[in-house]
Amino acid sequence: MSDDWITFVLCKTGYVPRKEDQEAALRAFHSFAPDADEISIIHHDNIEFFDCGSNFEAVKYPNCGTEIDATWWSDTMSEDYVSNDNSPLKVPVLQSLSRWIIGKPANLTGDFEGGFQLLKYTLPCCQHHASLDSLDYQWPQAFGRIGLSGMNCNIGGITGDQIAAIEASLKCCTTVIYQHI
Numbered sequence: 001m002s003d004d005w006i007t008f009v010l011c012k013t014g015y016v017p018r019k020e021d022q023e024a025a026l027r028a029f030h031s032f033a034p035d036a037d038e039i040s041i042i043h044h045d046n047i048e049f050f051d052c053g054s055n056f057e058a059v060k061y062p063n064c065g066t067e068i069d070a071t072w073w074s075d076t077m078s079e080d081y082v083s084n085d086n087s088p089l090k091v092p093v094l095q096s097l098s099r100w101i102i103g104k105p106a107n108l109t110g111d112f113e114g115g116f117q118l119l120k121y122t123l124p125c126c127q128h129h130a131s132l133d134s135l136d137y138q139w140p141q142a143f144g145r146i147g148l149s150g151m152n153c154n155i156g157g158i159t160g161d162q163i164a165a166i167e168a169s170l171k172c173c174t175t176v177i178y179q180h181i
Contacts, residue, residue, distance in 0.1 A: 005179040006033075006158060007042070007149040009050045009142035010172045013118065013133060016043075016146055017170045025148050025169035032162050033153040042147040046115025049077070050142045053179040057138035066125045068135065076121055080132055083114050116143050142175040 008025070010017070017025070022041050029039050059068040120129040133143040148166060158176050167174055 003037075003152055003181050005053075005149055005151050005177070005181070006153050006155075007050055007147045007177040007179060008163075008166050008170075008174040009144045009147045009177060010170060010174055011142075012172050013047050013144045015144075015172055017172065021170055022146070022148075025166050028162075028165040028169050029148055029150055032165075033150050033155050035154045036150040037152040039148075039150040039153075042149050044115065044145045047118065047143050047145055048115055050144060050147050050177050051179065052137075052139040052141050052177055053181045055139040055178055055180050056141070060136040060138065061123050061125055061128070062130055062134055062136050063123070063128045064126045065136070069124075072124060073135075077116075077132060079121075080116050080119055082117060118143060140175050140177055142177060147177075148174075 008029075026039060026041060030036075033039065059073050060066060061068060116132065118131040118133050120131050122128075123130055148170070157178075163174065163176060
């Protein structure tokens with residue numbers, strides 16, 4: 001059996017709404033998905049990646065529209081992510097991709113938090129600079145600390161009015177992720 005999730009991820013990656021605003025968003029979500037198996041708020045201490053599961057199709061460069069090589073994207077995701085103990089996911093990848101990075105990872109400054117750093121990288125196709133959160137994900141995906149998620153909502157897609165209700169509650173724009181597992 002498979003499961004489907006609808007998750008609203010805040011566009012401001014580090015923003016955390018007030019508790020009462022989160023509760024209002026939960027109530028709004030429940031109002032248009034009363035038969036969902038579960039609706040909850042996902043809290044992360046750091047910026048994490050909210051994926052679309054098996055809906056994933058491709059990642060493209062924002063400037064030229066070229067599809068990104070899966071190996072480059074995966075390696076860059078590993079490069080950008082640092083665990084809470086200040087170590088990257090893959091040390092060899094960190095060393096091999098250091099030529100692509102623009103700027104210094106936050107963990108080298110002393111005021112570090114783990115998770116995705118969303119640094120700017122030189123894109124191999126067009127030499128423009130972009131962070132992972134600015135890439136064009138085919139089936140939306142997002143980076144953030146907070147997500148409002150519903151499992152098996154049984155409502156099909158989200159309407160513009162429903163998105164507006166969630167965003168008004170959270171006081172922030174959102175990206176809607178449709179995840180299939």
